[in-house]
Amino acid sequence: MANLPRVIAHVDIDCFFASAEIVRNTSLVGKPVVVAGSSPRGVVLSPNYEARRFGIRSAMPVETAKKLCPSAVYLAANHHYYSDLSKRFRLVLESVTPYVEMISVDEAFLDLSGTSLTLGAPSEAVKYIRERILDETSLTCSIGVGSSKTVAKIASQLAKPKVSRDQVSYGTGVLIVQPTEERKFLATLPVSYLPGIGPKSESKLASIGVVKVSDLERIPRSTIEKIFGKSTEFLLDCGKGNDLREVDVSRRKKSLGHETTFDQDVGDVKKVRAHLQDLCVEVAEGLFRSNLAAKTVTLKLKYADFTTSTHSRTTGQILVTSRDLSDQVLDMYDRLQMKGPIRLAGLSVSGLLPRVHAHQLFLLDETTDRDRYKDLEETVFEVRRRYGREAVYKGPRIRPERQ
Ligand SMILES: [Mg+2]
Numbered sequence: 001m002a003n004l005p006r007v008i009a010h011v012d013i014d015c016f017f018a019s020a021e022i023v024r025n026t027s028l029v030g031k032p033v034v035v036a037g038s039s040p041r042g043v044v045l046s047p048n049y050e051a052r053r054f055g056i057r058s059a060m061p062v063e064t065a066k067k068l069c070p071s072a073v074y075l076a077a078n079h080h081y082y083s084d085l086s087k088r089f090r091l092v093l094e095s096v097t098p099y100v101e102m103i104s105v106d107e108a109f110l111d112l113s114g115t116s117l118t119l120g121a122p123s124e125a126v127k128y129i130r131e132r133i134l135d136e137t138s139l140t141c142s143i144g145v146g147s148s149k150t151v152a153k154i155a156s157q158l159a160k161p162k163v164s165r166d167q168v169s170y171g172t173g174v175l176i177v178q179p180t181e182e183r184k185f186l187a188t189l190p191v192s193y194l195p196g197i198g199p200k201s202e203s204k205l206a207s208i209g210v211v212k213v214s215d216l217e218r219i220p221r222s223t224i225e226k227i228f229g230k231s232t233e234f235l236l237d238c239g240k241g242n243d244l245r246e247v248d249v250s251r252r253k254k255s256l257g258h259e260t261t262f263d264q265d266v267g268d269v270k271k272v273r274a275h276l277q278d279l280c281v282e283v284a285e286g287l288f289r290s291n292l293a294a295k296t297v298t299l300k301l302k303y304a305d306f307t308t309s310t311h312s313r314t315t316g317q318i319l320v321t322s323r324d325l326s327d328q329v330l331d332m333y334d335r336l337q338m339k340g341p342i343r344l345a346g347l348s349v350s351g352l353l354p355r356v357h358a359h360q361l362f363l364l365d366e367t368t369d370r371d372r373y374k375d376l377e378e379t380v381f382e383v384r385r386r387y388g389r390e391a392v393y394k395g396p397r398i399r400p401e402r403q
Pocket residue numbers: 012013014015016106107
């Protein structure tokens with residue numbers, strides 16, 4: 001299971017606002033439809049493909065659009081309605097995998113790396129996702145798949161229907177780029193397809209002879225650095241398909257934690273340590289339930305005199321189990337000079353990432369013991385999930401009052 005190739009999908013609803021209007025008014029089917037800002041100097045927010053045939057584009061002044069196609073149907077935006085559809089879109093995605101990063105109302109990255117058992121190969125998975133979205137929202141979307149966000153996003157753009165003056169050609173709405181093909185796939189594309197390249201950077205790059213992605217490799221790095229500074233490395237990496245950005249589920253949840261206020265201040269070091277271990281179990285269970293792992297753990301202690309101290313630690317090790325947490329937390333506590341009586345202890349984790357990635361790192365790790373511990377703990381949490389918290393209790397038997 002070690003080193004599974006990453007499978008990232010980018011899902012993007014086609015002409016979201018315009019399509020949404022057509023869904024609730026079928027008399028618009030086949031007509032050019034433009035959703036626009038309602039002020040007199042408004043801009044086009046979303047033209048459907050029929051409207052694009054006339055050259056209408058997003059962000060174009062409505063006045064210009066009306067010159068290009070006076071007969072199009074111009075509609076004001078209904079954001080409440082769109083946000084309701086967007087929620088349904090997100091719920092479909094989250095029912096497929098917990099690893100969803102919403103980029104905007106109609107766009108998301110999904111990490112499908114661990115889904116081959118439940119959803120099959122990426123080609124079957126995305127077909128299923130596309131059908132589910134159509135069922136739930138009546139909207140079509142385009143899906144790109146690659147081993148990185150860069151490739152997935154470009155692939156979804158290329159999977160979109162093609163518009164010419166005469167016609168709109170609808171394809172399958174899906175483009176999957178195989179890992180071995182990615183470099184070749186990127187090489188011939190205009191450099192503006194790479195993340196962070198807007199019209200300004202594009203013309204600067206053109207001035208030094210970079211038009212296609214592959215041109216980046218011919219130009220001395222120092223020349224590119226003059227334009228992009230610190231971002232140079234990221235740009236060059238993306239151009240080679242080495243975009244290591246993860247699907248950031250923490251956009252949904254940034255941290256996760258638990259706090260305990262004691263009935264009476266606790267001064268005994270052994271008892272404090274036991275309480276901290278108990279908190280580690282609570283937080284580990286929270287991670288398990290959210291299907292997440294963490295990079296950073298933070299300990300907060302409030303002393304009897306109401307002073308508070310917080311201590312964070314990021315070791316590079318991915319934190320999954322209560323033992324991963326308690327190794328760090330107890331060590332932090334043991335190193336504290338100030339050990340007066342404590343009235344509150346809190347523990348939180350941040351730097352959250354999908355558990356499946358932690359699992360991979362885990363197996364590369366030396367310890368099968370650690371792996372066994374994780375399995376055992378997950379079983380305990382699973383039993384607790386099914387049969388209630390009292391079914392199995394793990395950790396020291398101290399039951400502090402919980403808030
Ligand atoms: Mg879209």
